[in-house]
Amino acid sequence: MTSKSVLLDRVRPSPEQPLARPGVDRTSIGALVREFCARVRKNERLGPIFAREIAGDWEPHLEKMTDFWSSVILKTGDYHGRPVPAHVKLTDVTESDFDIWLAVFGETAAELFEPETAAIFIERAERIAASLKLAMFFRPDRTCA
Ligand code: HEM
Numbered sequence: 455m456t457s458k459s460v461l462l463d464r465v466r467p468s469p470e471q472p473l474a475r476p477g478v479d480r481t482s483i484g485a486l487v488r489e490f491c492a493r494v495r496k497n498e499r500l501g502p503i504f505a506r507e508i509a510g511d512w513e514p515h516l517e518k519m520t521d522f523w524s525s526v527i528l529k530t531g532d533y534h535g536r537p538v539p540a541h542v543k544l545t546d547v548t549e550s551d552f553d554i555w556l557a558v559f560g561e562t563a564a565e566l567f568e569p570e571t572a573a574i575f576i577e578r579a580e581r582i583a584a585s586l587k588l589a590m591f592f593r594p595d596r597t598c599a
Contacts, residue, residue, distance in 0.1 A: 469578065471529070472528045472529040475571050477571070478567070480520065480528070482567070483523045483527060484520040485566060486562060487516055487519040488516055489562050490558060490563075491504075493561075493562060494555070499554055500558075503544065503546065507544070527574070527575065537582070537586065538586065541590055552583045555583065556580060560572075563576055
């Protein structure tokens with residue numbers, strides 16, 4: 455690897471490679487998930503949706519989300535779920551709800567991680583949100599010919 459590509463890797467880490475940064479491990483990712491979920495549950499718009507969908511014990515959801523983010527960021531392969539059907543069934547969720555979700559996620563990540571690391575989490579969340587939105591809201595019959 456040339457020194458130029460090493461430098462580029464530091465600036466913009468590849469989404470295919472595990473992120474190797476101090477303080478980024480399953481424990482800190484779990485703390486992010488837990489703080490994010492605590493905030494989202496208090497959110498006026500999203501709180502009632504989560505309360506309805508996860509009515510009982512939150513622990514399995516929190517562990518699943520920790521697996522998910524560990525797989526996304528650390529490439530652990532811990533997550534084996536299916537995000538698209540889990541969201542397509544939420545028929546009252548709108549595109550603007552994703553802006554709220556991303557705002558809460560972004561502020562939580564920015565508080566728990568250093569800015570460069572938070573930016574990586576936020577960029578990955580934005581990409582995944584975009585693909586979930588396509589699955590949920592894209593209607594080929596409504597596009598312009
Ligand atoms: C307005 C936006 C969103 C809402 C209201 C929402 C809501 C939910 C709810 C209620 C569940 C639990 C579903 C269930 O267990 O049956 C869930 C699961 C999940 N969400 Fe979201 N979500 C949103 C956006 C996102 C985004 C942007 C991501 C990723 C960056 C994400 C990742 C996941 C994952 C990985 C699961 C677990 C799916 C599974 O394997 O069962 N969600 N979400």
